[in-house]
Amino acid sequence: MATAKGYAAESADSKLAPISFERREPRPDDVSIEIDYCGVCHTDIHFAQNDWGVTQFPVIPGHEIIGRVTAVGSDVTDYKVGDTVGVGCMVDSCRSCSACESGLEQYCLEGMTATYNGEDRYDGSITYGGYSDRVVVSERFVVKVPEKLDPASAAPILCAGITTYSPLRHYGVRPGDKVGVIGMGASAIWA
Numbered sequence: 001m002a003t004a005k006g007y008a009a010e011s012a013d014s015k016l017a018p019i020s021f022e023r024r025e026p027r028p029d030d031v032s033i034e035i036d037y038c039g040v041c042h043t044d045i046h047f048a049q050n051d052w053g054v055t056q057f058p059v060i061p062g063h064e065i066i067g068r069v070t071a072v073g074s075d076v077t078d079y080k081v082g083d084t085v086g087v088g089c090m091v092d093s094c095r096s097c098s099a100c101e102s103g104l105e106q107y108c109l110e111g112m113t114a115t116y117n118g119e120d121r122y123d124g125s126i127t128y129g130g131y132s133d134r135v136v137v138s139e140r141f142v143v144k145v146p147e148k149l150d151p152a153s154a155a156p157i158l159c160a161g162i163t164t165y166s167p168l169r170h171y172g173v174r175p176g177d178k179v180g181v182i183g184m185g186a187s188a189i190w191a
């Protein structure tokens with residue numbers, strides 16, 4: 001285990017405050033990431049304030065994570081130390097159901113494991129998010145961040161941005177097409 005630092009809400013009416021906690025050692029398919037940036041998604045605020053009644057305190061929000069790889073497990077093939085990478089709203093799934101095999105892990109029939117306030121599938125621990133200095137994630141749930149992208153600006157793509165990018169891609173929107181994005185803030189990042 002490695003001691004990490006983060007910002008956690010201890011209760012629905014407390015402000016985020018510094019906390020020390022433990023991150024696991026990398027499993028064979030894991031990537032260890034030193035976090036440089038993390039976007040603020042409104043979901044983070046909902047969880048911190050327990051608006052949906054499912055928050056497990058203390059909660060460390062953050063699922064728009066950008067950082068650099070500091071270590072990799074023995075089976076990791078896609079990443080190496082020093083790579084700039086991102087982590088979005090999920091860190092695991094069953095990996096074998098029809099949804100997972102189609103690359104749609106967000107629809108995992110057993111339920112995906114959320115980046116925070118989720119339950120680790122192996123040890124049952126509660127996951128902690130990106131308002132912290134490091135995170136350990138299976139390489140399957142890590143994305144490469146192109147060098148030409150400003151890493152700070154890339155963070156909101158990982159949740160808000162993908163929310164709009166996904167339907168644009170699904171419906172085959174092409175340059176010159178007119179689309180309407182209903183909503184404000186980072187969801188319109190592609191506009």
Ligand SMILES: [Zn+2]
Nearest residue numbers: 041043159160
């Ligand atoms: Zn989000």
Ligand SMILES: [Zn+2]
Nearest residue numbers: 094097100108
């Ligand atoms: Zn699955």
